[in-house]
Amino acid sequence: MATDTRVLAAEFQYLEAHSTGEVLTWLAEYGTRAKILAGGTDLLVRMKTGQMKPEYVIYIKKVAGLDYIQADEAGLRIGAATSLMDVEGHAAVKTGYSALYEAIRSMAATAIRNMGTIAGNLVNASPAADTAPPLLVYDAVLQLELQDGVRWVPVDEFFLGPGKTCLAPEELLTEISIPPQDPGNGSSFLKLGRVAIDIAKINVAVSLQRSGRDCTSCRIAFGSVAPRPIRIQEAEAVLTGKRMSNELVEAAAQAGAAAIKPISDNRSTREYRLKVSRVILGEALRAAWQRAGGVL
Amino acid sequence: MESQWLKLRVNGKERQLFVRPNALLLNVLRDELGLMGAKYGCGLGECAACTVLVNGRNMLACLILAVTMEGAEITTVEGMGDYDRLHPLQQSFLDNGAVQCGFCTPGMLLTAQALLEKNPDPSEEEIRDYLRGNLCRCTGYAAIVQAVKEVKHPA
Amino acid sequence: MEFQVIGKILQRKDGVAKVCGQETYASDVVVPHMLYGVTLRSPYPHAQVLRVDTSAAEAMGAVCVTPDAPCIPNLIYNERTVSIPEKTYCDRRVLPLRARHVGEAIVGVAAETEELAFKAMQAVKVEYKVLPAVLDLDEAMAEGAQALYDNIYLGDQKLTVKNNVACERIITVGDPEAAFAGADYIAEQEYELPRVYHHQMETKTAVCRPDPNGGITVWATTQTIHNIRILLGRIYGLPLSKVNVKKLAIGGSFGSSIQMNSIIPICVALALKAKRPVKMASSREDDLHSHTKFPARIKLKIGVKKDGRVVAADMLAQVDIGAHQINAFPLLGCMAGWYASLYKWGDFRFEGRTIYTNKVPACAMQGYGNPQVNFAVESLMDLIATECGFDPIEFRLKNYVGIGDEFWGQGPSVKSIIKSCGVEEMLQKGAELIGWADRRPHEEKTGRYRRGIGVARGFHTSGTGGPKPGEVVDYSSATVKINEDGTVDVMTPVMDLGGGTGEAAVKVAAEVLNVPYDRVDLSLVDTKTTGYDVCTHATRGVYCGCGAVYHVARQVKQKLFEYAGRILEELPRDLELEYDAKKDVTIVYVRGFKQKNITIDEVARLAQIYSWGTIAATDSLRQKNCPPCFVAHFLEVEVDTWTGVVRVPRAVLLSDTGTPINPDMVAGQLIGSLSRGLGYALYEETEHDRETGRLKCNGFITDDKIPTTCEMPRLDDIQVYFAHTYEPTGPFGAKGIGEAALNSVASALNNSLYNAIGIRFYRIPITPERVLAALEGSGRDGN
Ligand SMILES: Cc1cc2nc3c(=O)[nH]c(=O)nc-3n(C[C@H](O)[C@H](O)[C@H](O)COP(=O)(O)OP(=O)(O)OC[C@H]3O[C@@H](n4cnc5c(N)ncnc54)[C@H](O)[C@@H]3O)c2cc1C
């Protein structure tokens, strides 16, 4: 075959970084010829299948100070080299960021989650990336560092298309930060795959704010229905500032389904994605509302 | 692309190896160290036949560059137990008929061990969920889940 | 019947090695000084190979073999050699001059490392003349379609291929047309079964070492060491005494290694050319381009009388076999046999046709046409029961082929009379366990989640034996010897595919000789140290393979009595064997006078000291029957009518395997088959792109999913039941189980879906996409 997944028949120079500065220097020097290696669960797959041929591979899991989770009043901050499993296992994530927790738990094998990172999931920029919808609905911000500067980009502006982000070749994603969630917040994530281990046929995240029986604000994001994970403002608008009801959930779910333009691929069909988008969005909304303390 | 020295511990023994940066941990374990317990099943992270423990965590050796393992502690199925001193999980797999062709067995055992480290008394759902990335085409998983559930912890 | 070891749950003999990572599979074999081989595979579904330039690869130090190289014999063969030569269709060469599917191996390349071999392979230049590809069964058969072959061979006879029809078989019993005319109700439907991948966990591997005597030693992934030996001898003109194939563990197979995997002869060619050992381990993507299960399109018509008797049937089966015939002709015979042996059709007809297309070759996969046929028959029987108001269980009991009836083990040429049958017991017990009496019709079910219960039954043959030699070869050999301390060695060439055939062999020898299980062991063997065995296929491991062990162990027992008789000064025919559990010894004693006895250990020890010889025997056995092992599946499904997702909350699996020699392994076969059956029914489809001819998954299992731990019912929700039967012709009453366990899973699932949502499916996999579409079409969706 054109591939041999038994080996990694690639030529590259291996660079093991111990500090962020080191990574940034190399990135500045090698630009597009270099690739960051975190968990490797996307990068090595792409190198084995010939989709990526970096000349330099910069390993960042040994960088001091990139592996952390900090949860406080300022919100949640996750270092780029932190494994998915550690994020999933963090008490604050489980209790305060249900959509992110559920998204990570839905991903891959435990072994992959022991290796992979959120940063890798985002930079890989699959339209089906499971951590993207939750981060979109939480208004997460990504910290992108250059050798001589740093910028903060909202996740919503990060994705450009399949495999494409606004990350410059010289930039390193160093931190994912999520604003604190107010007490009346509830969030959820749902995904449909072919079997229990799969990239999503479709996934959805919801985060909403409850005040009494009203939904004061709402964020909805879908994955695997467009060239990139997307917010669905049409559906959000249906709920924002309204008294919550089953009919309203249904209307929002309809609006969500009407707003997407999925395609058919190996995992599912356009028609199916359209049909079930309504179902899983409705369910995700109900779950989030309940978590926010609401009843329907 | 130059080979470089790599120092790590495998099954409790310190090892020094001279490896190329593109060498996969799976192939280094099998070809350099003769540890054939970890198996190639897909090379893409989809089957977990190549599972090893890295510092106690289950990971997939087919997607790991050996050079990144400097200083790591690796456990393969050979390090779990021996024929005259089986690990309780190994014994439980035998007692519960969890082994058919046996090709998935090393990966299953190591993944289960990692689970039990975190959660010594998992429910059936927790076992199924933790093992869901380990494919087995022979058993239908029931005997494997049973074996993990019924493992007798050393007193 | 009380047995000493048969039917007891005992640790498998290879168990410790397997849990310790010490078992040797072909992929673990390392031979000093070996090279690593890879294959260059065709990117086109159909193309003439015009020129191959290996100079760049050779400059990198690689050894290459190409289709036009003199070292590649011109022999056209079939890589499966289970059928007799006159019934074997041949269309394959070690390396083809024309590529007939994407991923067909064209060039072999070996080098010092696998990585170097792969890089050298990439440096090989192949010039192709691309030909139109045939990627659809109907287009393949149409007039004027591009031909895959001009000629093929049946045995030595040259055949012309017309309309890409690889082979066909038409069988008529009685006068079906007249019988249909007399029927009160006729049902007719067409069923579509997909091409799926075996997905065995170990990819195909071959290691070949050229030996100084001019011969070769081969370690390979296979279900038959002897057939590989014979075929390699034939291809490379080597005397069989110089070809040795080693028996190893195999990491799953499910039928994909009945034939000699196509990399094996390529590996041999490389080793002979390099004069060094070569190891060729397939990548998963190589493997996925090498074998798939036979897909099928089955049109079935059944006629019944008002009283619930079936009186006529007609089946048209078309099978898209892909680029090569592996076992297409015997498949048609078997499909006819599976169909003929399910119910007493009265007058019936079978028409089967296999068609070449430019796809990955299809071959046997657990059931060999049986799951396909069963899906059609059991789905249609269920439909008839509904339409005519028969109880599905009663209807089956009224018509099934059972004790005293003729069973077509492998089609019209292999028949025997059924002597043991647990169908009635299983259907009744299964109904009780699943709660059949409380089953409600689908019309009463509403809401988002709907549950349903369904049943299907099936069987498989145990081996392909019969009173007369048929179209397929079937016999086994064994050697059993009592060692000088009274322990026992069993030498069997029969491959254990993981199902416990090895333990069964040990148990049979232990039972015959009344020796404890732990004093009997399996020997490491190869083709030079064992007699012939055809293959571990056709669910014949226990019935035929262990049948031979039984046959030989009894000869050994005779010899033991002779020697014991000499010592005790008694006639051998007056002696008996018994295991004394208290003393943990096996004794030979004089019938009616137990005090006069000697331990088996002592006999063995004295036989050596007195130089009488080893108490051993070697022989072969052909079984004269092929008893069906019956199964029944009762499944409960739950359909999410909003997403189309189907779950199986409960399963009752019943088998009639005669005496279950390894009860835990029989259960393992049933539950393992449940997962493969659910995969077949709900998830799996390994199809080709209609434009490019490439596999949609590109050979990566990322897009070829099989069930995980989470798709299976919970432990408490799977019930396994063994019917109480005894097969008089099997070793200690045993029949097979392996393939049978799968055959009615998908059909039971389909029938339970009907009970849940009132929709019958005619095509699998029944994916959520198809469920939702069907629900919408029927207006029965939950919205
Ligand atoms: C079998 C399997 C199953 C999977 N299942 C899922 C699933 O269910 N859902 C899902 O969403 N994904 C899934 N994935 C994809 C993958 O595991 C995730 O995307 C994972 O989060 C990637 O993280 P990583 O650390 O391994 O990334 P890597 O492979 O290390 O990197 C991925 C990409 O990001 C770049 N990169 C990584 N970190 C940084 C950084 N800090 N700054 C700049 N660039 C960076 C790399 O250069 C590379 O291009 C699966 C993968 C496999 C192999």
Ligand code: FES
């Ligand atoms: S071989 Fe590593 S996951 Fe399959």
Ligand code: FES
């Ligand atoms: S025992 Fe064969 S794959 Fe699990």
